[in-house]
Structure formats: structure tokens, C-alpha cells
Amino acid sequence: MNNWKLSIVLSTHQASFNAVAFKGDFEENVAKIATWGYEGVELAIRDPKLVDGEQLLAVLNRYNLEVPAIGTGQAWGEEGLSFTDPDESVRQAAIQRVREHVPFAARSGAVIVIGLLRGLVKPGVSPQQAYDWLVEALQACAEAARPAGVRLALEPINRFETTLINNVAQGLQLIADVGADNFGLLLDTFHMNIEEPSIEESIRAAGERLFHFHVADSNRWYPGAGHVDFASVLATLREIGYTGYISGEFMPEPDADTAAQRAIAYLRSL
Numbered sequence: 001m002n003n004w005k006l007s008i009v010l011s012t013h014q015a016s017f018n019a020v021a022f023k024g025d026f027e028e029n030v031a032k033i034a035t036w037g038y039e040g041v042e043l044a045i046r047d048p049k050l051v052d053g054e055q056l057l058a059v060l061n062r063y064n065l066e067v068p069a070i071g072t073g074q075a076w077g078e079e080g081l082s083f084t085d086p087d088e089s090v091r092q093a094a095i096q097r098v099r100e101h102v103p104f105a106a107r108s109g110a111v112i113v114i115g116l117l118r119g120l121v122k123p124g125v126s127p128q129q130a131y132d133w134l135v136e137a138l139q140a141c142a143e144a145a146r147p148a149g150v151r152l153a154l155e156p157i158n159r160f161e162t163t164l165i166n167n168v169a170q171g172l173q174l175i176a177d178v179g180a181d182n183f184g185l186l187l188d189t190f191h192m193n194i195e196e197p198s199i200e201e202s203i204r205a206a207g208e209r210l211f212h213f214h215v216a217d218s219n220r221w222y223p224g225a226g227h228v229d230f231a232s233v234l235a236t237l238r239e240i241g242y243t244g245y246i247s248g249e250f251m252p253e254p255d256a257d258t259a260a261q262r263a264i265a266y267l268r269s270l
Contacts, residue, residue, distance in 0.1 A: 006248070010033065034064065046074035048100045066109065068111065082119025083118050084121065115186075152182060153211040156185065185209055188214035189223075199236075210240070
């Protein structure tokens, strides 16, 4: 596994999204994750006002774990916030939510992940209008994050979940349109397996704009449970000089503990 650090997604409170493997008692989960050999936890935080950032960091520091990224998807899943809602107040609330993540991201060194917070093309809204709103929102968020040295990473997500930015080519066009040096991509092998003609070529295309990396197998189970060629994926990450975290975001199947242990054992074996 070369010099990569491995992390896994951990929710700071209960959520309905199934690909967050760990929910429930925070310290208990952190202790297990550290014991299994992970170096970081990617925190899924719905609303930074509902968590005590210093307390979270104190727990993580006790177990020598870093926070490579903060997931924002629960604001979409639980509250319906998005950058592309026809209601301007909803769009502004989504932008404000990202701004509120900046202090903790700066304190922890985390990338702020933009997944489904970007939203969908809602009925009655043209794809171009939705895209324009997305660009405006990302420009506002990147501008708010820049003084704190915080980076944002948008995740191309498969067509069955949104029609806004499904692949790396579209993501790179979005980066050009947003025009912010602290805005890049998070690539996820589950989505790439659906959308990219070649996972490896798409990783190469992302190059230095690859800010964070998610692993899940073709069936969204832990790496090694499906047909993604992770040896080739990791070789390509090495080839482009990626030094960030490799973070597990997969279904808690057959259960969260087993999935996390099998994932790290498999990735370390490659």
C-alpha cells in the first residue's frame, strides 16, 4: 500500500444513509477503527452546530486519528438542502452550511466533500439553470474556504442518483468553470465503476485536482467483495503521485465491523 493512509467514514450522529458504515457511540467506534489500523476517520457531519468540534478532535487525538475529510451529504439526505433547489432560500442555506464547516475543516486539516449537497435537476428547472446555480454556489463556498486554507472536493456521482456531474470529464469542466484553486474532485470507485470507461484513465485525467479518494467495490460492499481491480487502481494513484487518504465508504455488510476489518486487510495486502 505504499505510503497511503487509510480512513473510513464515520457518522457523528444517526443518519439514514446506508453507505456510512459506522453510526452510534462515537468514541466506541473510534477506538475500534484505531485498533484495526486505520489512520483517519472521515466524519459525516450534518450540521456543525450540532457537534462539539473540539470534543470530537480530543477523542480522535486520544487514538491518534486524523480527519482527512468532512462529508456533507446528510444535509441533503436529512434536510433536503442543495445548491440547485428552485427555492433560493434553500440554495443559500446549503451554501451557508458549507461555510459553517470551514472552521472545523481548518482546525482538522480536512477537505470538505460536496456529494449530493449539489442536488438534482428538479422538475421545471433546466439542466443549464441547475448547472449555473451549482457553479455560483461552489464559487461562493470556495471563496469562503480559501482564507482558512480549506479545500473543497466535489464527488462525481452515478446517473442513478443525480444527473449533475456524473464523471471525471464533467468534473474537470466544472473545475474550469468555477475557477478556484482550492476546488477539486473526490473520486469514488463505486461511482467510477458505473460511469467511467476506464477508472485508471479517469484517475490520470483528474491528476493534481484529485483531492480525496473513496473506495467501495462494484457492489458497494468493502473492497475485495466485488470486481473492481484495486491493484490497478492503487498503481494508478501511485503513478499520478497521489499522497492523500484512501477512505472507505461502503455498505455495512455483512456488518460494519466485519466490512471495516476486511477492507483494511485487503487494501494492505495489495
